[in-house]
Amino acid sequence: MSKRKVKETHMPVGECISQVQMILRERFCHQRLPEKPVGMESQHKHLLELLRRTAVHGESNSVLIVGPRGSGKTMLLNCVLRELLEVKDVNKNVLPVHLNGLLQTDDRIALKEITRQLNLENVVGDKVFGSFAENLAFLLEALKKGDRSSSRPVLFILDEFDLFAHHKNQTLLYNLLDVSQSAQAPVAVIGLTCRLDVLELLEKRVKSRFSHRQIHLLSSLSFIQYLDNVRSQLSLPQDFPDTKFYDEWNDSIKTLCEDQLVVDVLQSHYNSSKDFRSLHLLLMLALSRVSASKPAIKPTDLLEASRVCMVDSKANILHGLSILELCLIIAMKHLNDIYEGEPFNFQMVHNEFKKFLQRKSHSIHNFDKPVVIKAFEHLQQLELIKSMDSSTAKIQKEYQLMKLLLDHSQIMEALQKYPQCPTDVKQWAMSAFG
């Protein structure tokens, strides 16, 4: 923004809104680190202390950070690293190496990545030379050369740690943990994983070398704290340029969080999952409804956003089906009722459908069999039905056994909302027998 506007401290509403959206999007989408991790103070202290000892005293360590998805493992680690690197002595001393189990799918790639990130001698530009065996020998020798007091500590950060345990012989893990347990270059091995049983994946030798330090991030956040968090997430920071708008916005957020409707919506969200990632998604949807003409988040916005978040994906697909396809789905539902979830084939569905047509021939056009087959195949492509046979080539299309991937309730719900559904079809669906 221009200087003139700073002096005025009054901006047009549109300008303010775009500022608000920028600040909040940064929080919700770009995973900006908070000032201080919420609700994990002891874990934060433990990890910081551990990494500080590696950085300052050159003590080798290994630790696992375990917690469900979205519980803030990476956030915690990044906060700790940020804090660690702010210390002057440490800043130039540590060499962080970031690995991810989803990217480094085997030890060969992981080794190349480590050598590249450590900038060892066999790296020219960004390329690593040498075969797998040479790389391993090279890295091990490099780490062996170092000693506790003189070489720079290396922080190995292994994201998706459990995937590294699936590598052949767990060579990488063995070697990293072995270095951490012997008098070589100081290293800290930090694993991030969401599996609670990760230790059982480790081979006994690898397990013995792991220090068995686990930091669990299990949020025991109460709903009150959850609400507080929502409020602070939506509030504007102190240094917002327009003070008047700042007050208005923060007041509106405060009233919003006290609204019963909003509390209900958030409660159901809290019941479903406590992680902040899904919360951010919800708030993001609500935020995108804010505009210059409506410069605040209204309870209905949040309700609408929650509806979008919670909606059943398959029911949505059902709304887009043709009447014929819907009829086939209903026929399948009846078959499921009759045969108690046993698989069916096209011929059975077609017979059921024909029976319906014979009774109510006036309401629905009599389709040819090829047309019905086409509709059936379309359903299969949408994965609303799934073939049960492993070898599809052998059996004729009409007689392949299928299963319906829809629940009773989903079908009924879709029928209610289906635009201009013929009453006969609705009644057929309701009736107990085809």
Added chain:
Amino acid sequence: MVRYFTRLRVRRIYKWGGRPYIFDRKLKSYGFEYLNMSVEGQEAVTTVTPGQYILIEGNDDEYPFVAKLLKLFGDESHKQKKALVQWFLRLSEVPQNKKLLLGRSPHPQEIFYYLGRACDDEINAESILGTVHVRQDNSPPGTKDTLYVKLSWDTKAFNVLDPVLMQDTSASTPPKPALPLFTPCASPTATPVSRGPVHHALPTPDPTVMRRAGSVSDTRATMSAGKRSTLEAESIHSASKLSASKILSAKRRGSAADTPGVRKKLQLSIGASECLYLRMKELRNSVCFPCFLIQVTPSTPRCATPCIPSRTVPARQPGNILEEARARLHVSSVPESLPCREQEFQDIYNFVESKVMDGTGGCMYISGVPGTGKTATIHEVIRCLQHASDMDEIPTFRFIEINGMKMTDPHQAYVQILQKLTDQKVTADHAAALLEKRFSNPAPKKETTVLLVDELDLLWTRKQNVMYNLFDWPTRRHARLVVLTIANTMDLPERIMINRVASRLGLTRMSFQPYSFKQLQQIITSRLNKVKAFEEDALQLVSRKVAALSGDARRCLDICRRATEICEHSASHPSSAGLVKMSHVMEALDEMFSSSYITAIRCASLQEQLFLRAVIAEFRRLGLEEATFQQVFVQHRTLSRVEGLQPISLSEGLAVCQRLGACRLLLLEASRLDMLQRVRLNVSQDDVLYALKPVRD
């Protein structure tokens, strides 16, 4: 520098010359006046007579062994040809740690008179490669193929050589002036003598370049030999990668230096590729070597020793008692002694010592669960033996360590062994061949090799040839190899080895029992070494707990370390923290051993908890420990109605299920099966119910 080729491309023929005279009646051995050497299919003959200096085939093609021939003798049948020699050493053959005793950088052509007795001075005459000039002089020789000797080496120190030692024989048989009976155009297995004239034919080299070449070879000799060979491997390797134009220009340069006739014959006698290889080697050794190196270095700077950059600020030393204790309790800190493994230590020590003393070989298999001090004990044994050999109580030996986990493929074991033995970098197959040769041929001046193979089970291959070779080499007569193997399971030889491998491993076995609680306690106390940081009871609790679970010393030390941290945190001020008490240890034990499933269930969201209850309800209904998601979801919906919650949609239910699956509270089938995927509990039902109970109250 001249190259001597030992890899036989053409067979050499050895014939006795002169009249035999009876040398020893009892052994029925005959002495001979001289030995004629010729190359198959060639006219030229080299004659070797006692008193001459000879080159003997060794492991290093470039630097064969040097010795003075004292006597030639053979048996009655004239089939076995033997020779008695006086050895000379190159500096590269002097043990690494003794090289510094020289106190100066050696001349590349300098050799040392060998006064030790560890080497067999009787050799196979058929390993003689040719003759060489050796002078005893203070000034380094001008010509390149003359070696000179100034000092003697008696395995402990360098001394000025007594001239009498050299003269007594050299006076009796003065070196023949016209040695090169071998014509220069002989063959690729050119002996130094034959190669001499070629080099004389070179134009006089520029003195500065010469100096540079000299300095390169000088540093080569002093530099750790590892670098040397990598450097070589490097240049050969990269030379092969050079573009064709470069090869051509190299060829041109090479042929300019040689007489065309020689080159032609060479090309006829050996394959083109070999010729190229030869030429590259030649080029590298000739004057243009330094400029060649400069071309190579930027692309593959692998010759540098790898190391982690050193830190700018020195590591801080431990400040208080707890920090001191923590540093001492770290697994990596090497204790002054290894308590509780005295018997095992003694057994291994005796085994290795006896083998080293006798100059024989053998295998030993050591088993034990992780963290029982197997590797540490062996390292301790080797440290003691090395000390003993420094004190000259036992002969010198080499210690080599490989680890099955630290290699990418079992066959890499050969590469690593060879690299540690000779600093050569070759492929696995070639390394196996070289090691086979090394261990099966009687080589002079051989010291015992002690090989530690850690994590043996990972060297398993389908044909088990790696294991077979490792255990077969010690049985060879001239191998002098002691193999110590480590693995975790006691019955590994019976389980995974085929008979011929297990039989070669033999029955010298040892198993390390898990530590008992008393031993663990002793280990901690000895590590702490009078640093008073723990209460006696706290130590006992840790060691009893660990001994009951695994007997893993690493675990024990880790717990103690964690306990000191907890103690430090619980104190208001770090310096005021007292001893580590029971409560701290209990907390550390809880952290490490307690399962987190129950806390995880308690911290799960309401819908997740409801889903777990639905799973249990469905299991009870079915009487099975497995249900499809669809079935569970029906239960889930009913339960949420009972609880007065709004039922969630199926998509959301699946998301809940996936979340539980991701942290492995549930075991799920692949998610593409959608609502037909089967669900199982990864925790016992009782645990789930126990975890959920307080929540409902």
